Amino acid sequence: MAIHYARAGEGEDGFIAEINTTPLVDVMLVLLIIFLITVPVVHSSIAVSLPREPNAAVDPQRESIIVTVDAQGGTWWFDTRLPDRESLQALLVRAAALQPQPELHIRADARAEYDPVGAVVLAAQQAGIARVGFLTEPPAR
Incomplete structure (x- = not known):
């Protein structure tokens, strides 16, 4: 049982010297479909008219209130120790x-x-203070 190879000119066609473009066209069509689906998703947006406002610098003359809470739970208004929470609320x-x-x-x-x-x-919220922030120190490098 040997394998028989046809010799040139024995009835078999010769080698085809053309490029088979069918796989290339298939790949290109798949890529085209992928791009057609994804491009509208990336660029879709709703057209709105946004308000135009100039950037305003923070008012440097606005006062800041500094309330300090020490490790023992004492409350300080700037450098003055407050005796109780009612005095903080009043201030x-x-x-x-x-x-x-x-x-x-x-x-x-x-x-x-x-x-x-x-x-x-809570006292700031009840008093109606609109802006509350916490002061921290930057971490050591």
């Missing part, structure tokens, strides 16, 4: 009535409990 109500309203910056010791810090935030 914050007075500050909330100012125009423009000052920002409240809370400096809390890393070892402070959550309760005193939460009490300051």
